[in-house]
Amino acid sequence: MDMKKRLSLELRHRSPSEVKELVLDNCRSSEGKIEGITEEFANLERLSLINVGLTSVAELPKLQKLKKLELSDNRISGGLEVLAERLVNLTHLNLSGNKFKDISTLEPLKKLPQLKSLDLFNCEVTNLADYKESIFKLLPQLTYLDGYDIDDCEASDSEGDGVEDEDEGLGQDFRLIILRVTVGPFHLY
Known part of the structure; x- marks a missing residue:
């Protein structure tokens, strides 16, 4: 399916300004370009x-509210100036x-x-000596590179990928009680 047709299906009779998340994975782009996505998607926060x-x-149009952009498994080799010019609030980028x-x-x-998380798995650049150190030096605003911070600590889901955990606001006590009830039949606290 081509990108424009898939975009039409994803809209589901909504106006572009109503869309906050848009997933167009595995559709085909003619000529290797982004098609159909315009500045009308003013409230878009996640694009895959x-x-x-x-x-x-x-x-790629100017999308002021876009925070997460998934571009993995494509054939992009440069031209990232566009991202810096048009996606000023981007926090997560997967290349x-x-x-x-x-x-x-x-x-x-x-x-x-605002860029906090960058993924470059399976890009040739990751084979360079001192790759990790060089990227963190080049991009000091980054917290996570390929899912890990500068000290090799893995990102939690909410920090590393931009997707908030559903139970994030419930607090530790709620999760602890669930754990105790499900772990042992003798611990009924």
């Missing part, structure tokens, strides 16, 4: 374009499985002050 055949992000070969292609991401 995994494995759609992208070679460029040049057609895994793309064609980034050297650190200099990631330099435009310095202009994304």
Whole structure:
């Protein structure tokens, strides 16, 4: 299915301004470009374009509220200046499985002050000596690279991927009680 048709189906008779999350994974992009996504998606917070055949992000519109962008498993090798210019509030970016070969292609991401999490799994750049240290030095605003912080501590779901846990606001006591009830039949607290 092509990207424009999939976009039409995903809208489900809503206006673009009503959409907060848009998943267009595995549809086909003609000519390797983003199609159909316009500035009308003004309230979009999450956009997923995994494995759609992208070679460029040049057609990405200005999306002020976008926080999470999934671009893994495409053929993007550069042109990230567009992200810095048009996605000023981006906090999570997944570029895994793309064609980034050297650190200099990631330099435009310095202009994304809110960027906290970057994923580059299966990109050639990860094979470079001192890859992790070089990226954290280039992008000091980052908290997580490939799901780990600078001290190699793994990100929790809520920190690393931008998806809030459903029980996040319930507090430790609630989770602890559930654990005690389900762990042992003799602990009924």
